[in-house]
Amino acid sequence: MTIQIGDKIPQATLNMLKDGVQAVDTADLFGGKKVLLFAVPGAFTPTCSAKHLPGYVEHFDEFAKRDIEVACLSVNDAFVMDAWAKSQDVPAGVHMLADGNGAFTQAMGLQLDATAFGMGLRAKRFALYAEDGIVKQLHVEAPGEFKVSSAEYVLEHLPA
Template sequence: MTIQRGQRIPEITLNRIRQGVEKVDTPTLFQAHKVVLFGVPGAFTPTCSERHLPGFIKHFDEFRKRGVEVYCVAVNDPFVMKAWGESLHVPDGLQLLADGSAELTRAMGLDIDLSGNGMGLRSRRYALYAVDGVVQDIWVEAPGEFKVSSAEQVLQQIPA
């Protein structure tokens, strides 16, 4: 079942690259923070690279002015996430998180089998807003769609 409003982000350890591969757990990422977490099916895929992540890059300062952290998660390894971030000039502070084994994605019920497209188990496209690790709102796209999880849409829905 998909994570719902009022539920806590599951406790999972993810990877990110800074000076090297760094393990970071979700309580550390979400406790005492307002966060928009958006999930994408994969780094370097068309919609993710041309529209989804670029929208959050473009509006990153607007989220920060509201005191909101922005994290992107994908079922990719941390080295792919690092290369993707570099290719799109992701600003410092916008964290790219690698959920290589889809542990967080599955725990939140946001996994999708894209084996028919040669991609295997991936994340559905979504965005959620959490405060202190508790989901306040979530927007999950229908397969193949990009409407409700864009940075512009999320900015309209979260408190200013």
């Protein structure tokens, strides 16, 4: 079942590279905070690298002014996410989260079967806004599209 507005973010452990591989518990990541989590099907893939991540890098300060933390999620490992962040000049404040086995993505019901493209199970392209671990907005892209999960679209639709 796909996560819905009003649902609590599922408990899971993600990873990021910061002085080695660091475990990130979703309860700590989302608890008591406003967080914008966007997911991409794969680091270094064309739309993800040319449009999706760059939009959040460009608008990072606008989210920060609203006290919203920004996190990028992909079903990749922490080393890939770190290398991608460096190649895209991602600000240190953006959490580059690895869901290596896709367990968190699957728990949210937002997995994408990309086996036909040789990519296995991945995350759908989406953006999720949560306050204190409760989903307030969810923007899931239709297959092959990039509209509702863009930084620009999300900023237009956030509460004032």
